[in-house]
Amino acid sequence: MASHSNSAVSRFAPERSRGRLAIAVLAGASLAFAACRPKPRQTDPNAHVSIQFDPGPPVVGQSTLNVTLTDAAGQPLRIGNLAVEGDMNHAGMKPVFARLQEMAPGRYTGRLHFTMGGDWFLLFTGDRADGGHFEKRVAVPGVRTQ
């Protein structure tokens, strides 16, 4: 009886260890990937962007953007060659671009064409006064279809 039991153990032991190995790999890989999710990219955390759309709230079609940039102290932030890139959150959508004109210190305007309803991200880029690169991302959720 004992030998029968032993033979059964030896016959199935590799399969059990194989199962445990597979489960361990699955669990380990899941934990590793779940733990390493990067935080969303922080772009110029000290800069604040306020956007007014015309028409507002934003709808599909041409839209005028009135943008106000301020620094952490609330003072107007001057950025050279300020441009905006609009991206949808769905893959397969080509981005739209526009250059913004400075109307007053920290105040800019430009026109952007929203090609489809849905959630958009606007990426503002330009040159800081200290020579550094300015980049700020702003979510524009729920652009509506007229």
Added chain:
Amino acid sequence: MIARDPARVARDAGPDEPVGEADDRFDLLRLPVIGSFLRWRGSRWVLQTPVLLVSIVMIAHAFFGPDLAPKNLATLLTWVHFRGLLVLVILFGGNFFCMACPFMLPRELARRFALPRWNWPHWLRNKGPAIVLFVGVLFVYELFNLWADPWATGLMIVGYFIAAFAVDFLFKRASFCKYVCPVGQFNFLASTLSPLEVAVRDPNACTTCRTKDCIAGRRSPETGASGRGPIVQRGCELDLFQQRKVGNLDCTFCMDCIRACPHDNVGILARLPGEELAATGARSSIGDPARRGDWTLLIVVFVFGAVLNAFAMISPVYTLEQLIARTLRLTAAWPVLAALFTLALVVEPAVLLGGAAWLSRKAAGGAVGLAQTINRFTRALVPLGFGVWLAHYGFHFFTGALTVIPVSQYAVSHATGQAWLGAPQWQLGGLPVAIVYPLELGFLSLGLVASLLVAWRIAGDFAPNNRARAFAPWALVTVLLFASACWTMSQPMDMRGTFVS
């Protein structure tokens, strides 16, 4: 049925004796270059390897590339190109995506070192696990906005590789493909509409075949200690016996049966798309689909999931979500989504299919049970379901196909610091929506016509004396689904990532 010339049929063919060509259908394997390539033992590896390399690039870009979906290869290639090309290849060819599946490559390599010892559990030998995963993928896609999340998309791809490897590392044969893989089940159902199928050229030759290598595998003539030679070419790992195989269900186009057949009697033959949906009786490894409730549930998810998945991309879904949230006093996203899924995948099919089956049963005199009536007729909805997937995935693919160029340029310059592929050409997109919309309507219309034809065929078998009455309820269900799909496609797409908050 195609007429065969008995004089061309080889009688009592022994191994390695080629049979005559008794089937006049177009055979892809007869083409000079393509045929030779597909017969070649390494063809699947050649197709799988580049897809695996692309998958590795996608995974790397998902985890280390930009977190904006339109600029990330993982989200772009998964949700725009892979899905779009998959449905188009199935529509115009066959299940070649399963053939080139990269998930099978790691397991093939692993099986060179260690073979699995377990058989897939009997109680799971059905489509249940795949149905749960199919619904799960659709649910997770909506809940976590996978289309907008490169990291989550990358995690899903890695999870798929691990799951496929783990299942086939533990269990014999193609257990993952047959019982687990939701993409595979999608491909199986969609490829019922394909113009090509892996099938025997001459059925008479199979009746005289003694070795049945197409399923048992081809053994070496050198006998070992067991008295039998080792298998040098495996047979169908999905248990499809060519002689009794009907259509493309459960067929991964792996070509194993083609290479195993000693009579060169298996080809990739042209056939009437959708015809297998109306076929009656048992088929190899599947049995009688009219008695397979799991197949019916899979079709329900395939068809109603298609409508739901498309509906979720337009703005009226907000209104419905808000209504559900208010009515059920829900504040979190997942219960609202669960309620939406219950409505679309349980309540709506139960009412429509149950009602139609009840009326058809009456037309047939009530001789057939309600469940079996549903099983028999639900297959007729597969073409329309495929039409909806085609319209939806086709929209994304056709409107965004060329975005892969600037995104690849961006990825290379981002990764290397050099614009080796040139500066990103962001102006490249795809076809205008005004051109794609008629294409969508075309796909839907094809699905409608094919569904009605299949339903008509099934009704003829189901109630020969009262065909029109048995057909009418299913025609109504088909037209209702078609109308709802047309309405959905006519709405402006609303690429949203927000949910009820």
